Amino acid sequence: MNVREFAEKTGMKVLTGDKGLDKELAGAYVCDLLSWVMSHANKNNAWITVHTHLNVVAVALLTEVACVIIPEGIHVEEPTVNKAMEEGIAILSSDKSAYEICCLAHEFKV
Amino acid sequence: MGLSDGTIKMSFTILPDDLTAAGEASSSMKKMLNQLGVSPQLVKKAAIAMYEAEINAVIHGGGGIADIIIDGQKIEILIRDEGPGIPDLELAMQEGYSTASDEIREMGFGAGMGLPNMKRYSDELIIHSEVGKGTSVKIIVNFY
Ligand SMILES: Nc1ncnc2c1ncn2[C@@H]1O[C@H](COP(=O)(O)OP(=O)(O)OP(=O)(O)O)[C@@H](O)[C@H]1O
Ligand SMILES: [Mg+2]
Numbered sequence: 001m002n003v004r005e006f007a008e009k010t011g012m013k014v015l016t017g018d019k020g021l022d023k024e025l026a027g028a029y030v031c032d033l034l035s036w037v038m039s040h041a042n043k044n045n046a047w048i049t050v051h052t053h054l055n056v057v058a059v060a061l062l063t064e065v066a067c068v069i070i071p072e073g074i075h076v077e078e079p080t081v082n083k084a085m086e087e088g089i090a091i092l093s094s095d096k097s098a099y100e101i102c103c104l105a106h107e108f109k110v
Numbered sequence: 111m112g113l114s115d116g117t118i119k120m121s122f123t124i125l126p127d128d129l130t131a132a133g134e135a136s137s138s139m140k141k142m143l144n145q146l147g148v149s150p151q152l153v154k155k156a157a158i159a160m161y162e163a164e165i166n167a168v169i170h171g172g173g174g175i176a177d178i179i180i181d182g183q184k185i186e187i188l189i190r191d192e193g194p195g196i197p198d199l200e201l202a203m204q205e206g207y208s209t210a211s212d213e214i215r216e217m218g219f220g221a222g223m224g225l226p227n228m229k230r231y232s233d234e235l236i237i238h239s240e241v242g243k244g245t246s247v248k249i250i251v252n253f254y
Pocket of ligand 1: 170226
């Protein structure tokens with residue numbers, strides 16, 4: 001399933017227009033320690049994090065995750081959204097917790 | 111900049127205390143490597159290792175300079191700062207060791223995984239550090 005289909009099926013809000021939505025999803029990864037993410041996240045994961053600053057985009061690019069998902073309706077700063085669009089990284093926003101998002105990922109066989 | 115012998119050199123200034131701009135140098139290098147047709151796997155290694163060193167120069171080193179040399183054999187990244195230096199390098203290399211402030215940790219840095227990541231994603235890692243003088247980190251990623 002690609003990022004677009006997952007966002008549609010789960011009703012998540014896409015913050016970054018149509019950028020990066022065609023990337024295939026393969027598993028989800030939850031972690032807020034950026035260096036830890038860089039050593040453990042896998043390519044095409046949906047990366048769930050509460051961080052919303054610019055470095056999130058850099059880490060997403062470096063790890064080649066398929067998208068970033070921000071849980072619990074946390075507000076994402078505009079510069080981060082703009083940078084993500086520039087780099088073709090989709091940021092999804094969800095009211096659900098990281099745990100619930102993982103359950104959805106499992107349910108939809110991501 | 112491409113030189114006549116096919117060697118490419120790039121230099122960047124790493125600004126202190128500007129975490130939002132941190133990563134500019136490694137992302138420029140990444141773009142250059144992609145343009146040169148370097149394999150995605152090697153680009154990822156070099157870019158992650160350099161990003162970690164760049165972030166350390168910002169957070170711990172008070173900013174610095176990045177010099178990159180790409181030749182037919184390897185990517186060589188040298189990141190230097192004139193910060194406080196690392197008193198115990200062996201300790202600093204351990205996973206989980208960090209002296210990052212609470213403020214920095216709140217941003218998601220300070221897992222104490224940066225130096226271990228540099229080791230993991232490079233073929234050679236050479237660190238020189240002197241307390242009160244600064245730190246230099248050389249990351250080498252071989253093409254073959
Ligand atoms: N350039 C530097 N100047 C001074 N001290 C440094 C430098 N680089 C690393 N250190 C010291 O080594 C420690 C470990 O560095 P490392 O990159 O592994 O972890 P971190 O930067 O604290 O956290 P993380 O990289 O996981 O976000 C740092 O907390 C700091 O004390
Ligand atoms: Mg670090």
